[in-house]
Amino acid sequence: MTTKKTGAPLQKTLAQCWSKYSYVFVFIIILIVYAITINANGNHFNPGHISGILSSQNTVIVGTMAIGMALVIITGQIDLSLGSSLVLCAGVTIMSYNATGGNVLVMLLAALGSGLICGLINGVLVGYAKMPAFIVTLGTMLIYRSLTLSVVREIDPALTGSSSSQFSMISSMPSYDFLRMKFGTGSLRLGSIQIPYISFLFVAITLFFIFLMSNTKYGKSIYAVGSNEKTARLTGINVERVKVSVFAVTGLLVGVASFIQACKIGNVTPASSGTSYEMYAIAAVVLGGVSMAGGRGKILGVFFGALSYTTINFIIVSIPALSPDIQNTFQGLVLIVVILVQTAGPVIKEKFVELRHRTKQVHQ
Amino acid sequence: MNTLLQMRGVSKAFGGVHALTDVHLEVEKGEIHALLGENGAGKSTLMNILTGVVPMDEGHIEFDGKVYPHPNIRQMEDAGIAFVHQELSVINDLTVYENIFLNREIRNKWHVLDKKQMIAQTHELFERLGVEMNPLTMVSQLKTSEKQLLEICRALHANAKLLILDEPTTALSNEEISHLFEILKKMKREGTAFIFISHKMPEIMEIADRYTVFRNGEFVSSGLIRDTDSRSLTSDMIGKEYADKDVYQPRILGDVVLRLNRLTGTGFHDVELEVRKGEIVAFTGLAGSGASEVLQTMFGVLPIQSGSIEVQGEKISGSICRFMEHTIAMLPSNRKENSVIPDMTIQENFQIAEHTLSRRKPVIHRKAEAAAFDARRKLLRIKTDNPGDPINSLSGGNQQKVFLARWLNTNADILIFDNPTQGVDVGAKAEIYQMILQFAQAGKTVIINTLEIPEIKKVSDRCVVFYEGAIVKIFDHEEISEQSVMMYSTNAVAEAGK
Numbered sequence: 001m002t003t004k005k006t007g008a009p010l011q012k013t014l015a016q017c018w019s020k021y022s023y024v025f026v027f028i029i030i031l032i033v034y035a036i037t038i039n040a041n042g043n044h045f046n047p048g049h050i051s052g053i054l055s056s057q058n059t060v061i062v063g064t065m066a067i068g069m070a071l072v073i074i075t076g077q078i079d080l081s082l083g084s085s086l087v088l089c090a091g092v093t094i095m096s097y098n099a100t101g102g103n104v105l106v107m108l109l110a111a112l113g114s115g116l117i118c119g120l121i122n123g124v125l126v127g128y129a130k131m132p133a134f135i136v137t138l139g140t141m142l143i144y145r146s147l148t149l150s151v152v153r154e155i156d157p158a159l160t161g162s163s164s165s166q167f168s169m170i171s172s173m174p175s176y177d178f179l180r181m182k183f184g185t186g187s188l189r190l191g192s193i194q195i196p197y198i199s200f201l202f203v204a205i206t207l208f209f210i211f212l213m214s215n216t217k218y219g220k221s222i223y224a225v226g227s228n229e230k231t232a233r234l235t236g237i238n239v240e241r242v243k244v245s246v247f248a249v250t251g252l253l254v255g256v257a258s259f260i261q262a263c264k265i266g267n268v269t270p271a272s273s274g275t276s277y278e279m280y281a282i283a284a285v286v287l288g289g290v291s292m293a294g295g296r297g298k299i300l301g302v303f304f305g306a307l308s309y310t311t312i313n314f315i316i317v318s319i320p321a322l323s324p325d326i327q328n329t330f331q332g333l334v335l336i337v338v339i340l341v342q343t344a345g346p347v348i349k350e351k352f353v354e355l356r357h358r359t360k361q362v363h364q
Numbered sequence: 365m366n367t368l369l370q371m372r373g374v375s376k377a378f379g380g381v382h383a384l385t386d387v388h389l390e391v392e393k394g395e396i397h398a399l400l401g402e403n404g405a406g407k408s409t410l411m412n413i414l415t416g417v418v419p420m421d422e423g424h425i426e427f428d429g430k431v432y433p434h435p436n437i438r439q440m441e442d443a444g445i446a447f448v449h450q451e452l453s454v455i456n457d458l459t460v461y462e463n464i465f466l467n468r469e470i471r472n473k474w475h476v477l478d479k480k481q482m483i484a485q486t487h488e489l490f491e492r493l494g495v496e497m498n499p500l501t502m503v504s505q506l507k508t509s510e511k512q513l514l515e516i517c518r519a520l521h522a523n524a525k526l527l528i529l530d531e532p533t534t535a536l537s538n539e540e541i542s543h544l545f546e547i548l549k550k551m552k553r554e555g556t557a558f559i560f561i562s563h564k565m566p567e568i569m570e571i572a573d574r575y576t577v578f579r580n581g582e583f584v585s586s587g588l589i590r591d592t593d594s595r596s597l598t599s600d601m602i603g604k605e606y607a608d609k610d611v612y613q614p615r616i617l618g619d620v621v622l623r624l625n626r627l628t629g630t631g632f633h634d635v636e637l638e639v640r641k642g643e644i645v646a647f648t649g650l651a652g653s654g655a656s657e658v659l660q661t662m663f664g665v666l667p668i669q670s671g672s673i674e675v676q677g678e679k680i681s682g683s684i685c686r687f688m689e690h691t692i693a694m695l696p697s698n699r700k701e702n703s704v705i706p707d708m709t710i711q712e713n714f715q716i717a718e719h720t721l722s723r724r725k726p727v728i729h730r731k732a733e734a735a736a737f738d739a740r741r742k743l744l745r746i747k748t749d750n751p752g753d754p755i756n757s758l759s760g761g762n763q764q765k766v767f768l769a770r771w772l773n774t775n776a777d778i779l780i781f782d783n784p785t786q787g788v789d790v791g792a793k794a795e796i797y798q799m800i801l802q803f804a805q806a807g808k809t810v811i812i813n814t815l816e817i818p819e820i821k822k823v824s825d826r827c828v829v830f831y832e833g834a835i836v837k838i839f840d841h842e843e844i845s846e847q848s849v850m851m852y853s854t855n856a857v858a859e860a861g862k
Contacts, residue, residue: 216726217719220708224716227707234665234696234703235770236685236720295707 023301027308047193055196063306064257066281068250070302075226076294077133083277084144085118090258090268094167102173112255119251123244148270168267184263209299227295284309366393374423383409387583396558398572406581416440446519450530461486461499509540528559534652565594565856594856602846627671631657632833646820647813649830663694693776697783703767711751740769761792781812817846
């Protein structure tokens with residue numbers, strides 16, 4: 001139908017692949033660096049390391065929340081309350097488990113319900129009260145955690161499951177073994193590779209949201225609102241409702257994450273659990289190539305972004321010479337460098353092409 | 365006499381398009397000189413050349429006895445030329461006196477701002493001009509008219525000898541206009557000269573001393589206002605009747621499908637109108653006349669204050685979505701701001717409005733959507749190979765066709781086009797009007813808002829002229845002429861009647 005310019009088609013396809021799936025390449029590069037550091041420290045890189053990445057709470061818990069964060073960022077907003085919401089919801093989840101004698105269904109509903117409420121509060125304030133998302137979620141970030149902190153010691157230990165300041169699943173319940181040992185920390189063995197069950201859940205959530213964002217009208221409306229809110233409104237999209245909905249969906253995902261937290265870790269400490277998780281989620285979203293300006297980004301990118309972020313952590317931990325205190329410095333540096341390459345890369349390339357073009361002209 | 369500004373033989377082309385060809389303009393000290401012409405006549409290009417924003421290709425500029433072969437912004441400012449733009453450029457978050465002294469603040473010997481001195485000077489300036497404004501008020505609290513005055517005062521404080529006023533009265537009420545005119549007359553007596561750009565004929569007749577008319581980038585006429593009248597000025601502006609072939613064909617119209625009952629909203633009041641099935645109605649009026657606002661209210665963008673909108677006998681109000689469900693579609697003005705979704709592909713941009721109507725079926729069927737786009741692409745002759753390309757890879761005219769397709773795809777019966785040919789090249793423009801006729805022939809009802817009177821003549825059954833928020837005249841197709849439409853939209857009729 002169309003005659004496209006032929007000539008180095010391979011190079012062109014590669015270049016297109018790179019710009020379209022840069023987050024996959026970023027992950028591969030980081031994974032290679034990880035393998036090198038492990039081998040350099042006298043160990044052998046093996047499939048166990050990969051299943052370690054897959055089952056890490058940075059992948060599964062932060063990653064699940066990062067998908068919600070991506071939706072919020074694509075509409076041009078931000079949600080800083082994720083870490084605090086997680087603590088609150090995990091508290092509610094664990095308490096409902098303890099209170100019902102280990103009823104899994106009630107526990108799951110409590111997780112989703114509390115998450116939805118946390119998200120809706122953010123959403124309504126941003127969407128209908130038209131307040132800046134940064135401020136609203138900064139406020140709820142402080143509120144959700146402090147509320148949890150202040151009630152944990154006041155509640156009967158029979159409910160919190162712990163006499164110290166944390167929520168803990170009571171191990172004598174009949175469903176404890178299934179939730180913690182089978183689902184939360186167990187894995188499926190495929191040949192020499194072990195894939196944790198919770199990773200399947202994360203992959204399933206990712207696939208669902210890939211479908212939602214690229215194959216449904218709701219997904220398109222999210223992109224439209226983030227790309228040009230005025231136009232979105234003029235095409236009949238209920239912009240306010242879309243904004244509220246992305247926060248609500250994020251809340252539901254926080255609910256799922258807190259269910260995973262309960263099953264994987266078994267407890268949650270309001271003072272220390274989930275701190276800075278909202279920042280890690282933003283890092284995963286950005287590493288996944290989602291534009292902070294809104295309107296652009298893929299859920300598949302967020303999936304790989306979460307994997308990349310976890311791997312960066314693992315690299316730092318695997319170097320014995322680094323003290324844990326310096327960890328955040330390296331995390332920050334790697335994040336900045338990766339984003340610098342993504343944003344400055346095209347600019348440098350353009351300059352380079354222009355220069356080559358000019359020298360060519362001079363030679364002619 | 366005392367010539368202040370002389371521009372001779374000025375020419376300018378953008379790409380291959382001649383914006384100005386050998387025009388001249390002369391302004392004397394202490395006069396108000398009206399610069400007239402339709403949109404695209406070259407007025408703003410000439411003013412941009414004079415203020416050094418755009419370089420000229422050829423020409424001679426002499427201001428206050430000095431020749432400027434290559435004027436730049438700084439030079440012309442220093443020489444005493446100030447441009448008061450239509451969009452106000454005062455800074456809302458500063459006070460009145462801070463705005464006046466912006467970038468030329470007075471400092472004391474410690475290099476700290478000398479507020480006392482600046483406030484005192486502002487007082488003095490206001491007194492001299494008869495402006496009643498507190499120098500310490502925040503600009504955000506001023507009315508639009510006061511902001512306009514402030515902008516003029518700022519220019520005068522910089523000792524401007526020549527002020528260019530670009531449609532300074534569009535946002536002002538009659539009272540405010542007469543106050544502004546008093547100040548202008550006072551300054552004129554003190555020797556300041558003005559270039560006054562306006563489309564409103566009555567005020568030109570009132571305030572200006574001389575005039576210069578441009579048409580299609582060429583000089584047409586110049587002279588004293590007292591030797592002419594609004595009728596002959598209007599015909600100078602629009603020139604001879606366009607000799608284009610008339611593509612208009614009378615059609616048999618159906619029943620009334622749309623009725624506005626004493627509709628009042630933002631910027632317009634008591635609009636009464638009936639539109640019949642298959643009819644093409646053109647709205648026209650200057651900026652601020654309310655024509656665009658009526659359309660936006662008919663699509664739920666702006667709220668209805670009183671009165672009602674009836675479609676097929678049913679009253680509608682509420683969200684845009686409600687109006688879409690009642691088969692109304694609107695292609696808004698300002699394509700870039702209101703139509704383009706820059707991060708989306710052509711296909712996605714095309715589909716987005718239809719998604720609102722079919723939202724009960726949440727999943728997208730790509731094949732069906734691609735087929736729908738392909739059908740519209742052929743119908744509207746959209747030039748694209750791949751609907752998956754970003755929307756911004758298309759030219760302005762092609763983008764606009766995609767947005768036409770977007771709204772046709774909602775199967776609307778009433779199509780509202782607000783300034784559909786804005787920023788679209790001549791070829792695509794003609795095509796778009798041709799398509800509008802086709803839509804009407806297929807039974808769609810079309811309402812267009814445009815300032816391009818020749819185009820109105822070509823397509824519309826009726827032309828509704830707005831002036832200051834009300835309908836002043838409705839022409840039938842045979843009665844539409846550039847002259848008469850222009851007379852009503854500039855309210856020159858009222859002037860001639862005096």
